[in-house]
Structures are given as structure tokens and as C-alpha cells.
Amino acid sequence: MLLLGPLGFAAPWLLGALIALPVLWVILRAMPPAPRRVIFPGVALLAGLVDRAPIASRTPWWLLLIRLAAVAAAILAFAGPVWRPVVQPAADGPLLIVMDAGFAAAPDWAARQTRVETALTDAAAAGRPAALLMADGRGQGALAFQPADALLSGLRAAQPQPWSTRLPDDPGAALADAPEGSLSTLWIADGTDHPNRAAWLAALADRGPVTVVPPARPLRTLALASGDTPSLTLTSVDDAAPAIQAIGPDPQGIERALASLTPGDATDADGLTVRPxxxxxxxxxxxxxxxxxxxxxxxxxxVVLADDRVRRRKVALVGDPLAEGQQLLAQTHYLRQALAPTTDLVEGALGDVLDTAPDVIVLADQVQLAETLDLTQWVAEGGLLIRFAGPRMAGYDRLAEEPLLPVALRQGGRDIGGALSWGDPRGLAPFPDDGPFAGLPVPDDVSVRAQLMAQPAPDLAGRTIASLSDNTPLITRDRLGQGQVVLVHVTANAEWSNLPLSGLFPQMMERLVATARLSPSEAATEDLTQTFWTPEAVLDGFGRPAEAQGLTPVPAADLAQGTGPDRPAGIYAAGERRRALNAGGPFVRATWPGATVEAVAATPGRDLKGALLAAVALLLALDAIGSAWLGRGRRRGAMAAVALVLAMLPGPRAQAQDLDPDLMRAAADVALAYVVTGDARIDQASEQGLTGLSQALRSRTSVEPGQPIGIDLDQDDLSLLTFLYWPITDAQPAPAPQAYLRLNAFLRSGGMILFDTRDGDIAGVGGPDMSQALRHLAAPLDIPPLAPIPDDHVLTRTFYLLDDFPGRWQGNPVWAEAPTVSSQAEAGVPFRQLNDGVSPVIIGGNSWAEAWAVNADGYAAYPIGQGWEGDRQREMAARFGVNLVMYVLTGNYKSDQVHVPALLDRLRTEEILAP
Structure with a gap:
């Protein structure tokens, strides 16, 4: 490649054609040839006349310049000009390509392969031997140098791995078979530092030049943060804060994003941006x-795989039950109400609940426990014990000897009515910013009337995580082995305070439970109870689920070291426990002393051939305009120029591009549509309902509708639609006459309108004549005679077998086109041939959209019924929606198919009876 400053030419030999430009100049100047002088006497009669359109005897200089410029631009274009090309230094020795193959290389893996393929192709053309080192921690032998093109197949099959980049331990042993001569190295880096990278860089720099290709995209990783409360940590090279998607199965079992988490404020850590x-x-x-x-x-x-550390905790509740009729006075009642929504509760005697391996044990006013030794061992191995005070603990005469308390206590407690009266009840002090209750608001109406007092001690303040307004401890905590003991200095019922009656109490309990470890024997790096962990599901380098094939159980000590070639990122099981091994986490940016680092922006270069060819076309157009102007006169030449310019302008867009993009998407994606009524609540319910119905269709059938669209009947075209949901409201204005013309054309062309009066809970009959608003809106439509849908209608069996069509309301008739008089039931045929096509309208009042509706998180947006009956009604409403859409799309196909068994039986009978 020839370089002239920032301009390079891939075929510089073509530039020699520029020498012909002076010759071309002379030739063009000589054309047209000089006229031959002929003497004709009659020419004297023309003396004094002026030619209004003279013809030049020579080509004008400006036209000649345009033509020469066009020829020069064409020569330059075919010479392969490139702006700021990347020119590799000429080398004739062996080539080594080091390709980082950890997860950090996955985002632009295809571009990395393309770059390496180009380098190998050039090396093969130059006859240079080459070797390819995939830095994935596998294959520790000496590198084999071979013809460069022999490495292409292995390069195309290579994939990034679900662990960090790893190089061989000994660079000298890996390069033992390198040919003699200067070794050129092309290092396709992922931007992170990893073991042995510095040693490899020094070894390669001693053997020859090293060129490093940095990653084109900033790296961002996600890790599960260490601490009491499960949280994530986002580490990135740039300052971006992308959303974190929480992915899992929805109620239908389809895996999708269930929620989106927003990263917090950024902090700088060694040049990286870290966000909680x-x-x-x-x-x-x-x-x-x-x-x-x-x-x-x-x-x-x-990707961070979720295991037991981010899931629901198992909490054991131990307390003395009260007599029948007094359950609402028991401390366990308030604890049950606070913990049941957020945990899995286990209740019983202490010895029984210890056998269930809970994460948390809550003791309500319990002392002198026979299982104290077992409980102490359970806490020391990582359990969380939460104790509540009470009259039994306050009256215990050996309270100072009671084990498993975070602080020493005074006997008798502190009571407003006792000898140690302390005046008015005390409120709560604001929670410390570094405690488990940080950020929780303290209600003004929460007060404490009695408490167990702690003995003064130098470390009492450090063990207090919540206190009263007079700075006396309300909740204290202390570590015991790998676990912790928490004491709440009041009762869990309303006897000593009204805290259990407030909304703050469940939040505080949830925060305390969240500080528990996974299980009593959990230890991140010293798990001696389980020796081996078996991989159940793993990820590939791109973060996609993969099969755990060919992997052996991993020792606990190796699992604690993180991901590697024999332990990819994934879920590992040991007995009933599940532990996630994740690849992401903090990383260190790589530096490259002594190597040449390519600028990412300058890597591809810019090809100028297209721009020069466009200039050639423009110059030729100018030449045509100038020639027409000279040859046909000024006026005709100007007209020709204008015509040529108009011909070069782009034509108007096609009519189809003027259609509403949403309508075009509806036609392409079979999107469901609803009529916009002007009532924001009704329109939102319609959109949410059709969204839920579309999700049901995608998960249960082969129909994959797009996002539903709202239709303005006065403006939008209906010709591209198939199904239209029309909720009826009393305040809805009638559409314009042109809208009714479009609606009738829509009905005649095979479309369907589902009229929903939404009054099934009021009218109770749901007929088409029961809604005055419906009669007013539907009067101009060409609606055929209607009748309640019979039991043998095709709508009852297009996908599911149904005998009712419930929505949010049920028990009301649904109306469709009435069957013809001739449609009689035939002997041996289970169903009549009803509605050979599709009924253009379906009318009912069961409020189907609200039954189908789902919110942004995929949950039902409106309540239906109670308990199991309500869930069943919602399911039947979804099945009716599926049947309805399948009925619209397939017509009488299902009706024909259901007759096939009966027709075959009839033919078989006739064959048997035939003589």
C-alpha cells in the first residue's frame, strides 16, 4: 500500500494513468479539427449578419477542465484510496496470534475473529508460519507453528468461555517450538488483566514486536455483593448505568424479564466505575x-445466577401457644402476620424445628431451653437467632446466666407502673445509617411502655442497632461464631409497646431476616459438610444456558476459587443445596508497556472509492449540461439542464409508505386492536387486556401477535386489521359517517368486532338489546341477525373445549350471528355446520379485557372472584380469548375437522353394508 500522508492507495500502480492527462488535454484542445478554408463568392451576401447561436471552434476551457477532472477522479477511485488506513509493518518472520478467550471477549467476538482471519490470510499470502494461542486455560503444551491458512478452521470454531482469560503458566515452554527469526505478535485483548499476562508480554516483547488490539466496547460485569443483605455490584469501564434485568419464569412458565433494577450512585475504584x-x-x-x-x-x-442467597428464607417460629380463644394475644400471632408474606414459616418445638435446617429461628419469650447446646451450635455454624423479651424472661431469676443473649440484662425490666417508673412512654430514635434498618421511616405514634434493660458496658453502643428516644437499647445484636444473636427488648405483641401494631414492624422483621445466611452450615470458603458440588446447569461464554455435559463434580475448595476450565459459571448442587458460581466481578484494566496499542477508531480505515465514483457521476452530469448548453443554444441548453437535474432528484415516496407504521406492524405481526374510547381508564384496560391475551397466544399457540394498537375510528384505516375489540361506554361519541363506511367494509371483508358492554355484573343478561349505548353506536353497522351462541358452535372448540365464555363477570349469554334455518343437526354428526365463515360480531357484557389484563410486571391487573374459583375463572377467560382469535384466523377449519371422525365412520358403515 502506498501512503501519501493520511491517504493510502491499495493499487498505486493505477496512478500511472495520470501521466496521460496532458496528452488528453492536447487531444481535446485539438477537437474539433480546424475548418478548411473554401472561397465562395456568395459569402459576400452574408456580410454584416450576426449569428445568434455561434458554435465554438474549440472546446471551452471550463468544459475541458470538467472532463479532465472526471477522468482523474475515475483513475483515483479505481486505485483503491483509503483514508487513514491501518498499515501493518512489513515482517517476514513467524506470526503468533494471542486471542483472549474469556467471557470479556464475548461482546465483539465476531469482530475479533474477522481481525484474526485477516491477519492469518495475509500471513498465508506472505508464506509466514503462524500459531494461534486461545487464552482459555486449556491446552498447556507447546504451540505448533504451521501454515497460516491451516489455522482458519480452528479459528472459526472457537468460542469464548464462561470464565476469565487464562494464559499458560510458562511462556518459555509454550514458545519452545517457535521458528527462528523475529516473532511478530498480534494480541487480541479483552482489556482486562489476568494471571501471567505481564510475564507473557515481557517474553513476547523480547522476541519481536507486539501489537495489541484493544476491545471495541467497554466492559461491564455484574456480581453478587458480599454482605448481610443480598445485593448486586455493577462494575464498568465507562460511566454508563444500564438497567439490570431480573429474569425468571412468569405465571405461565415462560422465562422473561420480571423486573428491572436501577443501579445506584457511582464510586471510583482504580479507574473503574462501581455501582451498587x-x-x-x-x-x-x-x-x-x-x-x-x-x-x-x-x-x-x-449474568448473576440466583441461588439460595437471594431467595426466600426459611424461618422457624417457637413460642408457647395460648388457650383457645386467646390466639390473638400470643406473640407468635404478630410474628406470624409479619413474617408469613416474606418467608417460609415453620412452627413447632425447638427440637423439631432444628431438624428442618431453618435459616432463622425466632424465640418469643423463651428461657431455660433444653436444646440450648444444639441451638448454640446451630448459631455458631451460621444461623440467625432472633429473641423477643416478655414477662417470662423479665421474671427469670437467673437471667444473668441465660446463654445466647447479645448483651447482659437486668432482671425485672423497666415498667412505667413499677418502682422504676420512667414517665411517659418513649418513642423510637432514628435508625443508624450503617445499620440493617437504615432508611426506614420512624412513625411518630410508635411508643414503648416497658422493656428489658441492658447492663451498662463499653461495647453496648456497638451492639445496639435500634434504640429509643432516650438512647436505651431497643434491639441489640452480637456475633457468635459464623452466626448472630438478636434480642428485641420488648414483646412481639402489644403488651409492652404498640410497635407490633404498626407497619414498621414487618419491615424491621424483613430486614432482620435478610441478614441471615443461607443455612446453618453455610460458609463461603470453608464448607466442610459437603465435599463435592455437581454442576446442574452452566452458561456459555455469551451468557446463554448450556448443557452441563462432560463435567465432573467439583471439590468445595476448588469451587471457592471461582470459575475455571473445569468449573464454568453455572448452578452447582450438593444434596438439597444449590450454589451459583458466577463469572462476573471486579477486574483490573490491562496496561501494555513496550507494545504498540492500536487506536480503536482508526482500525477499519475509510474507503474513498465510493465518494470518488459519486464525484465522477456528478462531473459527467455537469459535462452533459455544459455540452447541451453549447450545442443547442442558451435557452434550450438551460431547459435541458433543468430537465437533467430534475431527473437526478429522488422520486416521491410510494403511497404505501404513508400508512400508519402501527397499522403496518399490525398487519405484519397479527397485532390485536382496540377502539380508543377517550376514557383513559377504559383504554388502559383494553391495552392491558389485549397485551395479556397476546402473551397467552404466544405461549399456548403458534400465533405470535405483536404489541396491541389503539384505533381511532375517525382517522385510522381498518383494511389491515383482523380483530377489533370495542368496549362500550355511555359517554362514547358516535364515529363519523366515513368511519361507519370503513367499519362496514371491515365487517364485509372478514374482520370481526368484539363488542363488550362491560355490564355483566349489573345487567345480568348481557344481550345486544340491553345497552342503550350499544344500540346507539352499532345502529349504522351492517350487523346480521344475532342469537346466543349454542353449545355446538365452532367457537366452543377452536382450541379449547368450552361451555361458557367468562370474563371478569360470568354467567351471561354471548351473542353471535344466528344460524341459518337450514342448519339442522345430522344423525351421527356431533356438531352442526354453523357459521361457515366467521361471525362478523360477537356481543357480550363479561368485561373480557379486564380479565385478560396484565400490568407491566406480568401480573393480573384486576381482581376476579376469590381464591381458587377466581383463578379458574381467569383461566377460562384466557381460553375464551384464545378460542376467539383462533376462530377469527381459521374460520370454519376447526368445524370441518371436528366432523372428520363422524364422516369416516359413516363411510366405513356404508362400505360394510354395500353388496
Whole structure:
């Protein structure tokens, strides 16, 4: 390649054609040839006349310049000009390509392969031997140098791995078979530092030049943060804060994003941006999450698999039950109400609940426990013990000897009515910013009337995580082995305070339970109870689920070291326990002393051939305009120029491009449509309802509708639609006459309108004549005679077998086109041939959209019924919606198919009876 400053030419030999430009100049100047002088006497009669359109005897200089410029531009274009090309230094020795193959290389893996393929192709053309080192931690032998083109097949089959990049331990042993001569190295880096990288860089720099290709995209990783409360940590090279998607199965079992988490404020850590991500989700939703993933990132380091550490805790509740009729006075009642929504509760005697391996044990006013030794061991191994005070603990005469207390206590407690009266009840002090209750608001009406007092001690303030307004401890905590003991200095019922009656109490209990470890024997790096962990599901380098094939159980000590070639990122099981091994986490940016680092922006270069060819076309157009102007006169030449310019302008857009993009999408994606009524609540319910119905269709059938669209009957075209949901409201204005023309054309062309009067809970009959608003809106439509849908209508069996069509309301008739008089039931045929096509309208009042509706998180937006009956009614409403859409799309197909068995039986009978 020839370089002239920032301009390079791929075929510089073509530039020699520029020498012909002076010759071309002379030739063009000589044309047209000089006229031959002929003497004709009659020419004297023309003396004095002026030619109004003279013809030049020579080509004008400006036209000649345009033509020469066009020829020069064509020569330059075919010479392969490139602006700021990347020119590799000439080398004739062996080539080594080091390709980082960890998860950090996955985002632009295809571009990395293309770059390496180009380098290998050039080396093969130059006859240079080459070797390819995939830095994935596998294959520790000496590198084999071979013809460069022999490495292409292995390069195309290579994939990034779900662990960080790993180089061989000994660079000298790996390069033992390198040919003699200067070794050129092309290092396709992922931007992170990893073991042995510095040693390899020094060894390669001693053997020859090293060129480093940095990653084109900034790296972002996600990790599960260490601490009492489960949370995530986002580490990135740039300052971006992408959303974190919480992915898991929805109620239908389809895996999708259930929620989106927002990263917190950024902090700088060694040139990297670190953001905390709180897992602030309801326990019911959090327990369904299988993984967290950075939005728009496709590598294993951007995925955090969820295990027991982010799921619902098992809490054991131990207390003395009161007599029948007094359950509402028991401390366990208040604890049950506070913990049941967020945990899995186990109740019983202490010895029994210890056998269930809970994460948390709550003791309500319990002392002198026979299982104290077992409980102490359970706490020391990582359990969380939460104790509540009470009259029994306050009156215990050996309270100072009671084990498993975070602080020493005074006997008798502190009571407003006793000898140690302390005046008015005390309120709560604001929670410390570094405690488990940080950020929780303190209600003004919460007060404490009695408490167990702690003995003064130098470390009492450090063990206090919540206190009263007079700075006396309300909740204290202390570590015991790998676990912790928490004491609440008041009762869990309303006997000593009204805290259990407030909304703050469940929040405080949820925060305390969240500080528990996974199980009593949990230890991140010293798990001696389980020796081996078996991989159940793993990820590939792109963060996609993969089969755990060919992997052996991993020792606990190796699992604690993180991901590697024999332990990819995934879920590992040991007995009933599940532990996630994730690839992401903090990383260190790589530096490259002594190597040449390519600028990412300058890597591809810019080809100028297209721009020069466009200039050639423009110059030729100018030449045509100038020639027409000279040859045909000024006026005709100007007209020709104008015509040529108009011909070069782009034509008007096609009529089809003027259609509403949403309508075009509806036709392409079979999107469901609803009529916009002007009532924001009704329109939102319609959109949510059709969204829920579309999700049901995608999960249960082969129909994959797009996002529903709202239709303005006065403006939008209906010719591209198939199904239209029309909720009827009393205040809805009638459409314009032109809209009714479009609606009638829509009905005649095979479309269907589902009229929903939404009054099934009021009218109770749901007929088409029961709604005055419906009669007013539907009067101009060409609606055929209607009748309640019979039991043998095709709508009852297009996909599901149904005998009712419930929505949010049920028990009301649904109306469709009435069957013809001739449609009689035939002997041996289970169903009549009703509605050979599709009924253009369906009318009912069961409020179907509200039954189908789902909110942004995929949950039902409106309540239906109670308990199991309500869930069944919602399911039957979804089945009716599926039947309805299948009926619209297939027509009488299902009706024909259901007759096939009866027709075959009839033919078989006739064959038997035939003589």
C-alpha cells in the first residue's frame, strides 16, 4: 500500500494513468479539427449578419477542465484510496496470534475473529508460519507453528468461555517450538488483566514486536455483593448505568424479564466505575428469579445466577401457644402476620424445628431451653437467632446466666407502673445509617411502655442497632461464631409497646431476616459438610444456558476459587443445596508497556472509492449540461439542464409508505386492536387486556401477535386489521359517517368486532338489546341477525373445549350471528355446520379485557372472584380469548375437522353394508 500522508492507495500502480492527462488535454484542445478554408463568392451576401447561436471552434476551457477532472477522479477511485488506513509493518518472520478467550471477549467476538482471519490470510499470502494461542486455560503444551491458512478452521470454531482469560503458566515452554527469526505478535485483548499476562508480554516483547488490539466496547460485569443483605455490584469501564434485568419464569412458565433494577450512585475504584444494585423486590417475585443480567450485554460476566442467597428464607417460629380463644394475644400471632408474606414459616418445638435446617429461628419469650447446646451450635455454624423479651424472661431469676443473649440484662425490666417508673412512654430514635434498618421511616405514634434493660458496658453502643428516644437499647445484636444473636427488648405483641401494631414492624422483621445466611452450615470458603458440588446447569461464554455435559463434580475448595476450565459459571448442587458460581466481578484494566496499542477508531480505515465514483457521476452530469448548453443554444441548453437535474432528484415516496407504521406492524405481526374510547381508564384496560391475551397466544399457540394498537375510528384505516375489540361506554361519541363506511367494509371483508358492554355484573343478561349505548353506536353497522351462541358452535372448540365464555363477570349469554334455518343437526354428526365463515360480531357484557389484563410486571391487573374459583375463572377467560382469535384466523377449519371422525365412520358403515 502506498501512503501519501493520511491517504493510502491499495493499487498505486493505477496512478500511472495520470501521466496521460496532458496528452488528453492536447487531444481535446485539438477537437474539433480546424475548418478548411473554401472561397465562395456568395459569402459576400452574408456580410454584416450576426449569428445568434455561434458554435465554438474549440472546446471551452471550463468544459475541458470538467472532463479532465472526471477522468482523474475515475483513475483515483479505481486505485483503491483509503483514508487513514491501518498499515501493518512489513515482517517476514513467524506470526503468533494471542486471542483472549474469556467471557470479556464475548461482546465483539465476531469482530475479533474477522481481525484474526485477516491477519492469518495475509500471513498465508506472505508464506509466514503462524500459531494461534486461545487464552482459555486449556491446552498447556507447546504451540505448533504451521501454515497460516491451516489455522482458519480452528479459528472459526472457537468460542469464548464462561470464565476469565487464562494464559499458560510458562511462556518459555509454550514458545519452545517457535521458528527462528523475529516473532511478530498480534494480541487480541479483552482489556482486562489476568494471571501471567505481564510475564507473557515481557517474553513476547523480547522476541519481536507486539501489537495489541484493544476491545471495541467497554466492559461491564455484574456480581453478587458480599454482605448481610443480598445485593448486586455493577462494575464498568465507562460511566454508563444500564438497567439490570431480573429474569425468571412468569405465571405461565415462560422465562422473561420480571423486573428491572436501577443501579445506584457511582464510586471510583482504580479507574473503574462501581455501582451498587439493590434487589428491592417482593419475596414472591424474587423467589422466581433465575438470573440477573445487564441489559444489552451478552457475556457470562454480565449474568448473576440466583441461588439460595437471594431467595426466600426459611424461618422457624417457637413460642408457647395460648388457650383457645386467646390466639390473638400470643406473640407468635404478630410474628406470624409479619413474617408469613416474606418467608417460609415453620412452627413447632425447638427440637423439631432444628431438624428442618431453618435459616432463622425466632424465640418469643423463651428461657431455660433444653436444646440450648444444639441451638448454640446451630448459631455458631451460621444461623440467625432472633429473641423477643416478655414477662417470662423479665421474671427469670437467673437471667444473668441465660446463654445466647447479645448483651447482659437486668432482671425485672423497666415498667412505667413499677418502682422504676420512667414517665411517659418513649418513642423510637432514628435508625443508624450503617445499620440493617437504615432508611426506614420512624412513625411518630410508635411508643414503648416497658422493656428489658441492658447492663451498662463499653461495647453496648456497638451492639445496639435500634434504640429509643432516650438512647436505651431497643434491639441489640452480637456475633457468635459464623452466626448472630438478636434480642428485641420488648414483646412481639402489644403488651409492652404498640410497635407490633404498626407497619414498621414487618419491615424491621424483613430486614432482620435478610441478614441471615443461607443455612446453618453455610460458609463461603470453608464448607466442610459437603465435599463435592455437581454442576446442574452452566452458561456459555455469551451468557446463554448450556448443557452441563462432560463435567465432573467439583471439590468445595476448588469451587471457592471461582470459575475455571473445569468449573464454568453455572448452578452447582450438593444434596438439597444449590450454589451459583458466577463469572462476573471486579477486574483490573490491562496496561501494555513496550507494545504498540492500536487506536480503536482508526482500525477499519475509510474507503474513498465510493465518494470518488459519486464525484465522477456528478462531473459527467455537469459535462452533459455544459455540452447541451453549447450545442443547442442558451435557452434550450438551460431547459435541458433543468430537465437533467430534475431527473437526478429522488422520486416521491410510494403511497404505501404513508400508512400508519402501527397499522403496518399490525398487519405484519397479527397485532390485536382496540377502539380508543377517550376514557383513559377504559383504554388502559383494553391495552392491558389485549397485551395479556397476546402473551397467552404466544405461549399456548403458534400465533405470535405483536404489541396491541389503539384505533381511532375517525382517522385510522381498518383494511389491515383482523380483530377489533370495542368496549362500550355511555359517554362514547358516535364515529363519523366515513368511519361507519370503513367499519362496514371491515365487517364485509372478514374482520370481526368484539363488542363488550362491560355490564355483566349489573345487567345480568348481557344481550345486544340491553345497552342503550350499544344500540346507539352499532345502529349504522351492517350487523346480521344475532342469537346466543349454542353449545355446538365452532367457537366452543377452536382450541379449547368450552361451555361458557367468562370474563371478569360470568354467567351471561354471548351473542353471535344466528344460524341459518337450514342448519339442522345430522344423525351421527356431533356438531352442526354453523357459521361457515366467521361471525362478523360477537356481543357480550363479561368485561373480557379486564380479565385478560396484565400490568407491566406480568401480573393480573384486576381482581376476579376469590381464591381458587377466581383463578379458574381467569383461566377460562384466557381460553375464551384464545378460542376467539383462533376462530377469527381459521374460520370454519376447526368445524370441518371436528366432523372428520363422524364422516369416516359413516363411510366405513356404508362400505360394510354395500353388496
Amino acid at each position: 444494585v439493590a434487589i428491592d423486590l417482593p419475596p414472591e417475585l424474587r423467589n422466581r428469579i433465575t438470573r440477573f443480567q445487564i441489559e444489552a450485554e451478552n457475556h457470562a460476566g454480565a
